[in-house]
Amino acid sequence: MTATIDISSLDRPEIIITRLFDAPRLLVWTAITDPKHVALWYGGPGFTNPVCEMDLRPGGAWHHVMQAPNGTRFTINSIFEQIVAPERLVWRTIKDPTRNPAPPTSVNTITLEERGVQTKWMLVSRFDSIVERDLTAKMGFGQMISAGLGRLAEHMKRL
Amino acid sequence: MPLAKGREPGYIQLAGCQLISYMSSDPLSSTLFALADPTRRGILARLATGDATVKELAEPYEMSLAAVSKHLKVLETAGLISCGRDAQWRPRHLEAGPMRDVFEWLESYRQFWDRSLDSLAEHLKVMQKQKRKAKHRAN
Numbered sequence: 001m002t003a004t005i006d007i008s009s010l011d012r013p014e015i016i017i018t019r020l021f022d023a024p025r026l027l028v029w030t031a032i033t034d035p036k037h038v039a040l041w042y043g044g045p046g047f048t049n050p051v052c053e054m055d056l057r058p059g060g061a062w063h064h065v066m067q068a069p070n071g072t073r074f075t076i077n078s079i080f081e082q083i084v085a086p087e088r089l090v091w092r093t094i095k096d097p098t099r100n101p102a103p104p105t106s107v108n109t110i111t112l113e114e115r116g117v118q119t120k121w122m123l124v125s126r127f128d129s130i131v132e133r134d135l136t137a138k139m140g141f142g143q144m145i146s147a148g149l150g151r152l153a154e155h156m157k158r159l
Numbered sequence: 160m161p162l163a164k165g166r167e168p169g170y171i172q173l174a175g176c177q178l179i180s181y182m183s184s185d186p187l188s189s190t191l192f193a194l195a196d197p198t199r200r201g202i203l204a205r206l207a208t209g210d211a212t213v214k215e216l217a218e219p220y221e222m223s224l225a226a227v228s229k230h231l232k233v234l235e236t237a238g239l240i241s242c243g244r245d246a247q248w249r250p251r252h253l254e255a256g257p258m259r260d261v262f263e264w265l266e267s268y269r270q271f272w273d274r275s276l277d278s279l280a281e282h283l284k285v286m287q288k289q290k291r292k293a294k295h296r297a298n
Binding site: 015044121 | 269272273275278279282284
């Protein structure tokens with residue numbers, strides 16, 4: 001199942017991504033708030049997360065280093081703003097002063113909703129400045145994705 | 160600068176389209192801002208069927224020509240539309256480039272989360288298996 005982006009959310013402007021998981025809500029909550037678990041899925045296949053430290057409380061820090069399959073490392077530092085277990089997690093990414101241009105900063109809200117035996121996962125990303133979205137296009141996510149896809153293509157050849 | 164291509168500077172005053180941030184170095188953010196309004200998206204949808212004058216574009220809306228012109232200015236600034244050279248009618252024309260850029264960006268953002276969530280789904284299966292095993296052992 002693929003995530004869906006709600007384009008109409010540009011009204012606000014926000015980006016909304018949703019996904020349905022075949023797992024109870026409490027388990028999904030653990031998977032997204034326990035750094036031991038987050039490090040195992042964040043970034044997707046081929047990505048590793050050498051650093052994932054979460055101080056799960058309002059104002060607490062989330063220090064994260066993600067490594068792309070080609071070895072490129074991305075430092076992502078965030079501050080938790082709101083933690084309502086097991087349904088709502090809000091964090092704000094903070095600017096990386098060592099990088100120029102720095103990756104964009106955003107306030108991200110994940111909401112978990114019980115849907116019978118499934119759990120609806122919803123992410124609302126609100127970028128502080130839409131100016132910063134431009135940087136994402138230039139050197140942020142685009143780069144991460146292509147790094148991942150290159151590795152995947154190589155892997156497919158070997159199969 | 161989405162509107163810079165093939166537009167001589169004098170054109171800006173001549174056509175009367177006030178390209179406020181003609182020098183904007185940030186086309187993607189102005190595109191997102193421009194798209195963040197139902198009226199402006201409606202205007203773009205209309206222009207997708209062919210060039211139109213301000214008056215024609217204003218017809219479906221219960222707002223003044225001035226209000227519609229303001230929306231057009233935002234769209235022009237974002238490079239989503241351009242002004243025709245006909246001095247009297249100045250028909251507006253849809254420009255596809257910036258629209259493509261914003262959708263490409265959204266696509267890369269979606270792909271990042273798609274890949275992460277694929278892995279999360281797999282990881283949740285592992286967690287559930289481990290939980291069942293632990294329960295089994297406890298019994």
